[in-house]
Amino acid sequence: xxxxxxxxxxxxxxxxxxxxxxxxxxxxxxxxxxxxxxxxxxxxxxxxxxxxxxxxxxxxxxxxxxxxxxxxxxxxxxxxxxxxxxxxxxxxxxxxxxxx
Amino acid sequence: xxxxxxxxxxxxxxxxxxxxxxxxxxxxxxxxxxxxxxxxxxxxxxxxxxxxxxxxxxxxxxxxxxxxxxxxxxxxxxxxxxxxxxxxxxxxxxxxxxxxxxxxxxxxxxxxxxxxxxxxxxxxxxxxxxxxxxxxxxxxxxxxxxxxxxxxxxxxxxxxxxxxxxxxxxxxxxxxxxxxxxxxxxxxxxxxxxxxxxxxxxxxxxxxxxxxxxxxxxxxxxxxxxxxxxxxxxxxxxxxxxxxxxxxxxxxxxxxxxxxxxxxxxxxxxxxxxxxxxxxxxxxxxxxxxxxxxxxxxxxxxxxxxxxxxxxxxxxxxxxxxxxxxxxxxxxxxxxxxxxxxxxxxxxxxxxxxxxxxxxxxxxxxxxxxxxxxxxxxx
Numbered sequence: 001x002x003x004x005x006x007x008x009x010x011x012x013x014x015x016x017x018x019x020x021x022x023x024x025x026x027x028x029x030x031x032x033x034x035x036x037x038x039x040x041x042x043x044x045x046x047x048x049x050x051x052x053x054x055x056x057x058x059x060x061x062x063x064x065x066x067x068x069x070x071x072x073x074x075x076x077x078x079x080x081x082x083x084x085x086x087x088x089x090x091x092x093x094x095x096x097x098x099x100x
Numbered sequence: 101x102x103x104x105x106x107x108x109x110x111x112x113x114x115x116x117x118x119x120x121x122x123x124x125x126x127x128x129x130x131x132x133x134x135x136x137x138x139x140x141x142x143x144x145x146x147x148x149x150x151x152x153x154x155x156x157x158x159x160x161x162x163x164x165x166x167x168x169x170x171x172x173x174x175x176x177x178x179x180x181x182x183x184x185x186x187x188x189x190x191x192x193x194x195x196x197x198x199x200x201x202x203x204x205x206x207x208x209x210x211x212x213x214x215x216x217x218x219x220x221x222x223x224x225x226x227x228x229x230x231x232x233x234x235x236x237x238x239x240x241x242x243x244x245x246x247x248x249x250x251x252x253x254x255x256x257x258x259x260x261x262x263x264x265x266x267x268x269x270x271x272x273x274x275x276x277x278x279x280x281x282x283x284x285x286x287x288x289x290x291x292x293x294x295x296x297x298x299x300x301x302x303x304x305x306x307x308x309x310x311x312x313x314x315x316x317x318x319x320x321x322x323x324x325x326x327x328x329x330x331x332x333x334x335x336x337x338x339x340x341x342x343x344x345x346x347x348x349x350x351x352x353x354x355x356x357x358x359x360x361x362x363x364x365x366x367x368x369x370x371x372x373x374x375x376x377x378x379x380x381x382x383x384x385x386x387x388x389x390x391x392x393x394x395x396x397x398x399x400x401x402x403x404x405x406x407x408x409x410x411x412x413x414x415x416x417x418x419x420x421x422x423x424x425x426x427x428x429x430x431x432x433x434x435x436x437x438x439x440x441x442x443x444x445x446x447x448x449x450x451x452x453x454x455x456x457x458x459x460x461x462x463x464x465x466x467x468x469x470x471x472x473x474x475x476x477x478x479x
Contacts, residue, residue: 006320017247018248020209024155027107033158033185035212035251035278036160038110089320090319092249
């Protein structure tokens with residue numbers, strides 16, 4: 001039995017094996033394909049997921065987004081990003097890629 | 101019919117009805133297709149290509165036991181090459197590590213493996229095959245060794261429902277990330293065996309409680325998909341998420357249906373992929389448009405605020421229990437036919453009759469549930 005992946009600012013994440021995050025040409029939108037499951041991430045989630053690369057930590061992802069949306073408080077972005085990634089981790093879509 | 105029909109999400113490829121198991125709740129039709137009537141590998145390759153072009157995202161290779169087809173490996177490779185996300189839905193009773201490794205290399209993404217119970221004795225009894233449970237256990241280990249994600253599928257009913265906590269432990273032990281605990285749905289073989297399978301209310305409530313507790317405890321570790329028996333429900337299931345909205349099912353013979361039981365509906369000519377393109381079948385065929393959307397609905401569905409949540413429930417169940425596929429699913433307490441379901445639930449309090457096992461030679465001749473005479477048994 002494995003432990004639950006808890007997402008924190010230090011986490012370095014990647015897509016779990018067999019999770020496919022791709023653009024669907026028929027529907028003209030980004031999709032996540034998982035075992036017998038389809039997820040339709042909204043625009044905000046897509047922006048976050050495009051920064052998940054197995055190298056950048058969650059705090060690094062938050063930095064990128066904070067730079068892009070300078071009018072939003074960094075704390076709020078960090079909270080939204082962590083919650084979204086935790087939700088996907090709980091669905092088995094993300095895996096830890098490094099220490100933390 | 102709606103002006104614009106979204107593309108289908110998933111294709112259920114029922115490659116064959118052949119299967120070494122004889123589960124008495126099998127969702128296959130009671131008139132099983134023989135090997136000679138199955139689509140060829142070339143047919144399936146064409147169907148997969150048409151599916152990908154139509155917008156299908158996932159393909160579920162199923163059956164019967166899909167590993168009874170020698171071309172399964174080739175079809176997995178074909179699906180993967182087309183960008184289709186492929187799932188294998190198997191009994192695990194044929195083949196093992198060698199096949200699974202080859203499937204993984206060919207691009208298979210996920211395996212859904214059935215178990216009939218947590219205990220080998222009762223599991224083998226329900227499957228009608230001795231040694232099946234041990235073979236499944238070894239199969240699960242091979243799936244994990246090949247690095248593929250594993251879902252366990254447990255069809256539950258009155259003769260195994262009390263073991264739900266142990267089933268969840270088994271899923272954890274076998275390294276599954278997901279377990280489906282799905283109550284029998286009463287069509288085909290399961291309808292014939294309904295009195296042997298429908299659980300009592302008390303059994304159901306205990307199982308539901310066990311699932312809810314495990315979900316809390318195992319959040320992020322094991323996903324538990326739980327399907328309750330709709331006979332005990334208040335509103336119907338959103339069958340297939342609505343007729344012709346998300347799924348195409350291709351039967352071994354090539355007949356295309358919106359759900360695996362739809363072929364039993366009279367007066368509908370279901371098209372075949374042997375003669376029609378998948379796009380024509382999805383967009384143009386009378387069969388796929390018949391119960392699409394809400395225009396076909398009568399009361400109480402027509403004015404119900406759940407009409408685009410439940411989609412009227414299940415058309416096959418409406419036909420099976422109320423004799424008309426256009427009526428409200430009788431499991432809905434608002435249905436004028438609901439007393440049929442209430443009577444079946446009442447019957448579940450009695451003794452279960454013996455199973456009618458799923459075998460080519462065993463097709464029930466009557467569509468009435470076999471358990472009815474049993475109410476007269478002492479007990």
